[in-house]
Amino acid sequence: RKEVEQDPGPFNVPEGATVAFNCTYSNSASQSFFWYRQDCRKEPKLLMSVYSSGNEDGRFTAQLNRASQYISLLIRDSKLSDSATYLCVVGGGYNKLIFGAGTRLAVHP
Amino acid sequence: EAEVAQSPRYKITEKSQAVAFWCDPISGHATLYWYRQILGQGPELLVQFQDESVVDDSQLPKDRFSAERLKGVDSTLKIQPAELGDSAMYLCASSLDPGGNTEAFFGQGTRLTVV
Numbered sequence: 694r695k696e697v698e699q700d701p702g703p704f705n706v707p708e709g710a711t712v713a714f715n716c717t718y719s720n721s722a723s724q725s726f727f728w729y730r731q732d733c734r735k736e737p738k739l740l741m742s743v744y745s746s747g748n749e750d751g752r753f754t755a756q757l758n759r760a761s762q763y764i765s766l767l768i769r770d771s772k773l774s775d776s777a778t779y780l781c782v783v784g785g786g787y788n789k790l791i792f793g794a795g796t797r798l799a800v801h802p
Numbered sequence: 803e804a805e806v807a808q809s810p811r812y813k814i815t816e817k818s819q820a821v822a823f824w825c826d827p828i829s830g831h832a833t834l835y836w837y838r839q840i841l842g843q844g845p846e847l848l849v850q851f852q853d854e855s856v857v858d859d860s861q862l863p864k865d866r867f868s869a870e871r872l873k874g875v876d877s878t879l880k881i882q883p884a885e886l887g888d889s890a891m892y893l894c895a896s897s898l899d900p901g902g903n904t905e906a907f908f909g910q911g912t913r914l915t916v917v
Contacts (some may be wrong), residue, residue, distance in 0.1 A: 697844075701818075724903060724906075725902060725903045725904065727905055734891075734913075735910070735911075736893060736908040736909060736910050736911050737893075737908050738817050738908070739905045739907070742905060779846055780845075782855065783902075784901070784902025784903055784904075785901055785902050785903050786902075787858075787902070788857065788858070788900070788901040788902055789850050789857075789902045790835070790836075790847070790897075790900070790902040790906055791847070791860055791902075792837075792844040792845045792846075792852055793844050794842075794844040795843075797843050
């Protein structure tokens, strides 16, 4: 079993749609959680951290469920510019940051 | 805004040749990571430094790869000899705190093509 698992997608959605991604992790000792965004052939960039109480930043909402060991990312009112790969990142459990394989999102007009 | 610097941006090398990548992390960041990313996959950790010490190199192919961070600041990743399967993006990242407890900031990466 992979340490961090994501549905690779792609998720093809129209502009204005709401889309949600889930990510599961295997190490219950993990302490830090992040979502990164990666555009094609570019480096990953931090989108948001995920706190136990959840985190919201504009159209983006991240949630953590420690009991079930998953984190989620919700994007409301999707824009064309949201098209990218979203990487789930888990840290602390093995004293390092572990990346999922990413979920591809394609927003179309 | 402080950035992680990497060079070169692109590198084409013939198999069996040696190649080296350089990374300068954000000033004050004690933790430095080297990741390898193959197209369509997530970044895979190769080596993690805390200051000048290696804290994790379990996924580093030590027969051909080496990494150092002699003064605990910038770092070099070397491959010798390069193989066709080493073609990938090599990403350097740094973070303030150790242990994967804080977010990492990435450089633009070095795209390696082995021919």
